[in-house]
Amino acid sequence: MSEYNDYLYPQKWLSKASTGDRVAYELRMRIISGLIESGTILSENKLAADFEVSRSPIREALRILASENIIRLEKMGAVVIGLSEKEIEEIYDVRLLIETFVFERLIKMDTTNLALELSKTLEMMKVAIKYNDADEFSYQDVMFHETIIRSIGHSYITMIWNNLKPVMEGLILLSMRMRFKEKYEDFTRIVKNHELYIDAIRAKDRELMIKSLHENFDDVQGKVEDLWRSQQMLSKGVEPQND
């Protein structure tokens, strides 16, 4: 798809995706990782040449990324916004906001099946840890939270999630790849936290949920640091984009 040999986004997750989606996924990763620096101006023609596709899917990708707030479409060219620490904290604000909302709804529902589903996902996360598969772990981690959010059947909360998910996923991917290499011991804590979350949902224990959610989010700081390290590593290993 592109002259760049290395893809940041797992290619096997794109089996059914259109070219436009593929471009969006890959471009998103390059922006989140800092490979494409904030402030860069992207032109449809140049991107089309780089990815060796026509402008149609490029345009589609740019619209998607613009709706996710990581680029801004202007009269001439798309300006990369990227993710500073501020933006990352804001993303977690929103995630906290919607997951809290979701939990309030969950309290009024039967959560047996949900807890079961989450246990299954957590088992898969453990397997991924065991086999050192950062991407698979990230996938299941994202799925864990998506399962919770979708469970209440609230289409507009789901809509927010859908908008947030791609960037979220990218962040988690980059962070987890780094941790699998350098902070392997983190994962016992992460698993424990998710177990706590499941318990809270099963017991409909609001306090426990808030506690585990916050501990989960205290990882944010770690995630941010990981991301910067990841960005540095990537930008050292790869030739910067010249015109």
Place this chain on the structure above:
Amino acid sequence: MSEYNDYLYPQKWLSKASTGDRVAYELRMRIISGLIESGTILSENKLAADFEVSRSPIREALRILASENIIRLEKMGAVVIGLSEKEIEEIYDVRLLIETFVFERLIKMDTTNLALELSKTLEMMKVAIKYNDADEFSYQDVMFHETIIRSIGHSYITMIWNNLKPVMEGLILLSMRMRFKEKYEDFTRIVKNHELYIDAIRAKDRELMIKSLHENFDDVQGKVEDLWRSQQMLSKGVEPQND
């Protein structure tokens, strides 16, 4: 733009918009109003013919509407989801959620300028009432809430608003047009409510804010009823879409 003579969306608001945006705005209004019924399957070719434009802007419009959850893109054709009472309540859930979040941030800020800006907007709403201009009133009403939401400078909260705004605006437009004709007395109450909201922001009075916010949202039920009446009126007055 289209063979239909009557536009539901105010044309003067589209002066700088691209064809794709125009189509999105108009299509959105037809869907929200019920002119295009939920369950209808839209084809790009047919829409392109109807609006007398090419498929490019149509595709763009459909992506936009899909991201707003009022249509669903499938393998063949886009299925209209529309707004049932459930969806409308969900929209207000989200609005309540983000405006509450915003208020918590506002408490920690200097709200003098914001209160001033809101007073100006409210004055404009009063003028719109005086001159019986439902569209202008709607515009200012939406702007009122947008001003509040943007004031905290939270890009991801703003992102949610941007996603919600078009549908919100459409709902308000249809509802206000109806009320200007049939429930003119409503507006003294609406103005009063907005004044209360400004007071709450100026005084950073959480309780007052919640109160006015909820009274504001108690209009929801009214809005929903208005919408149904509006839908009936429209579908009687206009020939249904045939193939």
Place this chain on the structure above:
DNA sequence: ACTATAATACTTGTATACAAGTATACTCCA
């Protein structure tokens, strides 16, 4: 040296062409 103006090399937005895939309807056969 500097400004104004004109040429040019870009940009996006829209229309059109083509390819590949899918549902429908029809025909042929039993």
Place this chain on the structure above:
DNA sequence: TGGAGTATACTTGTATACAAGTATTATAGT
């Protein structure tokens, strides 16, 4: 009458062509 298979008329996804607008650069004149 019913069913398998094929033809056909759709669908979307992608590439390309063209038009209109904008920034930049170069040139000419003072």
